[in-house]
Amino acid sequence: MKEKIAIIGGGLSGSLLAICLAKRGFQVEVYERRGDIRKGQAAAGRSINLALSTRGIEALKKVGLAEKVLQDAIPMTGRMMHSVKGELNYQPYGKSGQYINSVSRSGLNIKLLELADEYDNVKLFFNHKCVDVDLNINTAVLENDKGEKITVEASIMFGSDGAFSAIRSEMQKTNRFNYSQNYENYGYKELEILPLKDGVFQIEKNALHIWPRGEFMMIALPNPDGSFTCTLFLAYDGEKSFSNLKTKVDVTAFFENYFPDAMAMMPNYLEDFFNNPTGSLTTIRCNPWVYKKFALIGDAAHAIIPFYGQGMNCSFEDVSELDEIIETYYPDWTTVLQKYQEARIINANAIADLACKNFVEMRDLVGQPAFMHFKKVEQELSETYPDVYRSQYSLVSFSTTPYSYALAQGYKNEALIQYIIEHKLEDKIKDANVMMPLFRDFLGEVTI
Template identity: 55%
Template sequence: MKEKVTIVGAGLVGSLWALFMARRGYKVDVYERRGDMRAAGFVGGRSINLAMSTRGWKALEKAGIIDLIRDNGLPMHGRMMHDTEGNLTYQAYGTEGQAIYSVSRGGLNLELIEAADKHPNVDFHFNHKCKRLDVRKNTLHFENESGEHIEITPDLIFGADGAYSAVRFALQKTPRFNYSQEYLDYGYKELTFSPKENGEAPLKMGSLHIWPRGSFMLIALPNLDNTFTGTLFMPYKGDPGFDDIKTDEDVKQFFEKYFPDAMPVMPELYDDFRDNPTGDLITVRCDPWQYGEKILLMGDASHAIVPFYGQGMNSGFEDCSVLDEMADEYNENWPTIIRKFSETRVKDANAIADLALRNFIEMRDLVGDPMFLLRKKIASHLHKKYPDFMPVYSMVSFSNIPYSQALAEAGRQDAFFEKILAIDGIEEKWNGAEVEAVFEEWNKAKV
């Protein structure tokens, strides 16, 4: 008899993992705090999007639903940087044909729920909030919308209930459970870019747009309906800071000064700024991710990261692929899988958390720096000429190489580029013999 599985959270990771387990023949119950987004008409609401890259696609392919999602993704082949004069600089993310994809968060979650719900082995229980978990008895306590108390004791529990996980909260009270949470002093606000009067997209399609401004930045990702979703990342306190932008006049002055080319295509700016909440940015780390042989955390519940590498969902989806591979390797022996998954994966989650924090500085500041752009140009040249050299961004976004290896390589590549950029007249010599000689020497030292 296969174990009875309960997943807490029908977000991106919980719904996808439900499908994985159902396809293996497990009976899966998913408990979700919110109502059924299909009934609530989530899709008709605002367009909030996410960047999907190789790790995310791999998991969707393994789950057999890549075709459902692929057509709804808009490719972004590079970054389009906007300076304060409205001048544009473009920088490709990878080699020709490589792209990350802008996908609607609501649309994706809905497709995942729909795909899992169609499977006869899956039952969703919406409006069920997990209030408590008794880790010793493996008993979950939920409250439904009528305030009734529901108690269940499944064989396996997967906590996919996000950054403020109730399942993790129960584990935090167990012996030798390590936990840390760290907020950035920054918040974020989502803002809409509307189509032009003639219906055309407000910004050039095919790119992720960035307005890097040193201590803060605005980014925008395309949607299928010719709108773009912008996100302003800025400190709460500071000059400028969210705390000091209170009135429409403050918003006007701030945007006129820093984002003059964006303003004309943001007709809802004042309403958005006033009505949309300012979100917090948190990094959560913990270890172990499991309790005993029956309870496991996954997705943001065990590793919430800041969004600057676009890898939060991708790493959560990779949790599903890795677990599925382990299920094959260990013949569905869940006590072993749960222990091994926690033992091996924490270091990768910590690595992408570090890389994401690092990328924040790159995006808000360095992408406007000529030396940084030169570094990217040299990296791209070397990548083309020496296929075994992979820039860190490509390792993270266009490969399935463990994040911990990508982080180690980031340190090595920093040291290499420091040397290269110090070459006299590097601006002219960037693709010349001297650079290649230093590269070959450095590359030999790898093995």
């Protein structure tokens, strides 16, 4: 049996990591602060559903879990925009057959824990909160729900303990640790669109719905029971803000003004609005991710805002890349951890930037005619030249191309499309003789 590895945090990335390490024969111990989600103790304060896309699926495939997860997922082939008047406008995410998947966070976590638990070399500990870490002697102190403390020692420790990571807090005290946490002035509130009587979806099932309102927005993702989980993203302060929605009258007027079509399908929106907490949105970056035998992974290393639907996908890719690096460099853990952070930090920073950029796109641009036209041109380019033109969205969501590449490529794509629109070349898109030189100029080397 190989050496012992402790994983602090048994959420999505922690449990996937446990499986990967178990498959490689390590003794794996997972310490999770919350109770066992398999016993119905759903994690409070986290979003209900997530958008699973290619990076996440590829990572799940490696542990044989992709099929099982996708069985319970609902494909979303594009964005469905709802205007104030209830008009619909649909933008596909990619080419025909490409889609992202609405999955339940808790359902996914349960499947991962169940699989991890099948390995004899995995031990799962719930209700164990990390209260102290000694980065120098490779130990962590965990306190269980009876107030008992145990000290765990391991050859390698992973901090997969989320955006408010205890491991990262300890690393922050070490010399020359770069760190930033930046909050949006926006909060979010989860609400619900109910199904019709027999679990029938009231609006298009296979789409991510957006009510873009410029300064704020609501989105909705489908659930298997016919409901949609809605999330209202709204500023904390200012004219249109949570601070101005104090009473039922305020909230009712707000929904009547801005979301009349959705409101009709949300009988509990007032109760939900006042009972559900207002979540905050933060971007956390740090560097390094590794200190001696400790390494951060998932949200602990890079909390991003949810507007590209990539938080979990990025975390799963962390695990997947780490697993490949272990394949190559184990048992040289120093090199493994070094290569891991070299590979991932640049890409975590890129998706953090992309998520911030996409927030503006979702809440504002998607509702504007100029942007819709831009997207239509892009869609035609993608479909006509699938091997040459790849949209940023498709690079991020339907490929495992590094996020940093997608970030850079997006700027090139934008310049190209702006040129096409400015020079009124929209009706020449199918003409390869016109387009190919442009691709070369704007996108760099392309293969014909």
